Amino acid sequence: MTKDPVIILAEPQLGENIGATARAMLNFGLTELRIAAPRDGWPNPAAEPLSAGAFEAGVSVTTYDSVEAACADLGYLVAATARPRGMEKPVTNASGAVDLIAQQASSVGVMFGNEAQGLSNDHVALCDAIMTYPVNKAFASLNLSQAVIVFAHAWGEAAGQEGRFEGAQAGVSDVASREALFGMFEHFEYELERAGYFHPPDKTPLMTRNLRNAFIRGQWTTQEVRTFRGAVKALAIGRGKARIKRDD
Template sequence: MNRPRQPVIILAEPQLGENIGSTARAMLNFGLTELRIAAPRDGWPNPAAEPLAAGAFEAGVTVTAFDSVEDAVADLGFLVAATARPREMEKPVTNASGAIELLTAQTTQVGVVFGNEAQGLSNNHIALCDAIMTYPVNPGFASLNLAQAVIVFAAAWGDAQGREGRFEGKNAGVGDPASREELIGMFEHFEDELERAGYFHPPDKTPLMMRNLRTAFIRGQWTSQEVRTFRGTIKALALGRGKARIKRED
């Protein structure tokens, strides 16, 4: 599968090193690795970024500082501006998924521009961009932290690239699905013990009762390990019933 070039994440005039670090951490979780910062208030490098990055810089996120947003985007062919405020500009407005469609359709390097913590993007910054991305936030409280704003886009990007969740499509380590042979063996073992215990009554209802039990078990989508565990409990119950009977006879 040929993956499109990943977009560059640009932070326009970010203020806090902590937010730059948090942004790097958010990006790397979803496979984004190129971060550009334009005119950071506290300069770069910034030691305050390291703890919040949680190792993202060492693990692959590169950071390049520029004197201005114009310099940071100079080599990019298509830009999306992230903003929660309506702008009186003739530009396409879309959500994260729509922005990703626009970005992946390009043949040049692309980027997503995020504003600073206090004011977001200025109109001059947005004028440099080809499209606007906004999120379906609460209209009465549109207040995302800088890294939070980035991670919404980054998660949508990871999803669009077909990245699976850590447990998606997996049995979360509990083992392989049980075979029909294993299930049938479990059914017969359980039914034999139920028969000995006098569960199937009246006798003419036995086939229906067995089918109902088997249907319920099949619906559980058992693993091989679960079958072995359950058969162990059947055996333990049968042994316990036998010991109880011997005790009563004594």
């Protein structure tokens, strides 16, 4: 992957959306936010609650008087828009934009428009490519931070971020061995036999196979086997206590 792209907000209106944008960015590893001509100025106290601490945790903010100034040092620029512009520019989705950015040797920015009107044609004209999302044609109305997070997610995924689970098996114990499963089967079947479950007796082999097949499909972990055997034991003990109480 090339250097992380900067996110540019062109003339944003609400501080809340700036804060939510910073939060969306940092979730997927993006840390440079540029704000061009914010309506309510900057810093904006309304941004802090929606940022969830993203500014303190790593998102840097630089303000500019104009969109042109915000992108002056960038070699490649992508415009995020839901409206066709009739311009001769490559048009792609979020993952396609990530691919285009990865091919660039220079610094790259992804620009998003304001809440009321999005990017103007003049803003889009400054860009090398257009990024759009497969939204509902009858309702293309993403919130500013929502639009940013769609791209940020695509960027983080392409960068190989795995999240807190760090792989599909993180936090899960090893798959149970056949020996452990066989022990569980025998334990469970013994208690079922004591409870009179297998009836009529000639159906016992078929019923046992059905139970074992169901358990095998579950791909039980070592911890799950221990938990289940503990539950079977508790039920057996409880049944014994109930029998003693009835006898009394």
